[in-house]
Amino acid sequence: MAFLELQELSKSFGRTRAVERLSLEVEQGEFLTLLGPSGCGKTTILRLVAGFEQADAGRILLDGEEITTRPANRRPMGMVFQSYALFPHMTAEQNVAFGLRLRRLSPTLIHRRCEELLALVGLADRAHNYPHQLSGGQQQRVALARALAVEPKVLLLDEPLSALDAAVRVTLREEIRRIQQQLGMTVIYVTHDQEEALAISDRIAVMARGRLEQLGAPEEIYRRPRTVFVAGFVGASTRLPARLERAADGHCRLGEILLRVPPQPELSDGAAVLLVVRPELVTLQQLEEADGVAVDRSQSQEQENLLTGIVELRTFLGAVTRFRVRADGGQLFTVDLPGLQARTLVPGQRVLLAFPPEACLVLPYGESEA
Template sequence: MAFLDIHHLEKSFGAARVVKDFNLGIEKGEFVSFLGPSGCGKTTVLRMVGGFETPTSGSIRIDGRDVTRIAANRRNIGMVFQAYALFPNLTVADNIGFGLKVAGEGKAAIRTRVAEMLELIGLPQLGGRYPFQLSGGQQQRVALGRALAVRPQVLLLDEPLSALDAKIRVSLREEIRRIQRDLGITTIFVTHDQEEALSMSDRVVVMHQGVADQVGTPFEIYNRPTTRFVAEFVGTLNLIDAELTDAAAGRIRLGDVPVALNRTLAGRSGDRISLALRPETVALGRKEDGNVVLSGHIAEVHFLGSVIRVRVAVAGQLLSLDTFNQPDRPPPAIGAPVEVSVSDRDLLVLAA
């Protein structure tokens, strides 16, 4: 059994089922992100793990202990909220030590632990300040220190970086990951930002309409999406309509071009299917392992700095590809005839 075991979890509000048969095992010390759009159920699952919502059905076990119906303050959970939720009338040190004080620890022990947390979050000189005297990033560090001070078994982070500007977000997410690794604490991180989820996590749970559409490592989620929703939600994607001509032999047709995928496909001849293809796997011209070659013309060119995104019209569809900027070589001209190539292994057949 996993350290944190979520089994057949469901949650309904009236007639609305917001979480549907959610199952997940998280190992001790693992960092798992729940990724998805607003309303997909990710925060509801987090709140059920934390004890702030009661499941309609299912169970939650932490280190073998069933906590499904146990109050939040008896679960040994650390929670960091999006809105910091610091006490404005308490100093930084008193905010961090608040949970320890409620737990009845002595003043000397609290002082020692608060000093440890201030050092851990990189604010050793700011214990005497009040929240209004801190930046947003510093306040979120204090919230993290307060959650960790009580030595929780599981740390829950509910979109803790969404209120910060982009540069601070990048810096703070690196700090959160460093602290999590140093402490070896089991962590769930809720976000709608795919870059945060992919860069920080051991595994990512992509949620859609109350269901875990796919669970996997960041590499798997990005490179091998198993559903159309995951493919479209995570990263930039080409979606290509094709016709299945021979399922057993893995043969399809893109417009008038026959393509062999060299693997068995589900379906029957004549079925319409969707293929997913990342822009970075498509090359202008012929590449060494590009056994699928399509002819078309340049439809759009977007200069993005180090990368140039080109859209090519092929087989009646637009195909995006990325190429590195080369200062001595201008981007291709709109309307120019071109060939594009891709390896058959990079063409993913998506489930509905």
């Protein structure tokens, strides 16, 4: 049995179905992230777990015990919000001490525990500062220490970094992960930022419209998205509607071209599919105006899919440069190249696009999604 179990949880607000029959298991010591666009129900799930909302249907079990209707103050949860929510008239130490005071621990014990926690979040020297004397990132560290003070069984973090600037966000997310691993905490983390989710989580639950789309380790979610939604929401990609031809030995038709893809024994010939290719799995080679594909097809790359096209846009992203390439068949490709390879390619340049069959993810694609 999992440490925390959500069984068929549903919650509506009037006509809005915020959460629909969600089942999810979280292991002890696991860092699980709820990832999805605004309004997909992430916060509602967290509030149901915390006890701030009551489910319309379904059950919540913690450590084998049903807590579905237990009031929030009797659930062993700690929560951190986007908006720090510190008490403005209390110092960092007093904020952290708040929950401990309610428990009537001795002042010496409280003081020692606060010192430990402030040291844990890197604020040992800020114990006597008030929130307005702290930066956003520091205030969020205090909020984290305050949530940890009562030794919750589950820590719930609702977009805790989204009010911070990019650099602080990255530092603090690494800190949160370090602390979680050091303490072996069970964490449910909410974000709409896919990069953050990929970086910080043991597993990610991708949500859409109140439902679970896919649950898996970050690499699995990125490399093997199972739905068109997940492929589009997590990571950049080229996504092209195509039709399977000779599905069992791995071919699919993209306009005039027959591409090689991994064999699709489960799908039938003629099935509409979405072809997903990650930008780092495509290479570009400069072509002179007169060059044809024939030259390259005769080379050792015959296993690769080859298309000609023209560079439309070049965006420098630091570690890689991202290109938008219009294939001659009209399809748009997104391609990432590391520095040196990217240097000579500019908009207007004719190029040869190449990607191996294994780079192609093939997803069933309902006509309604087209």
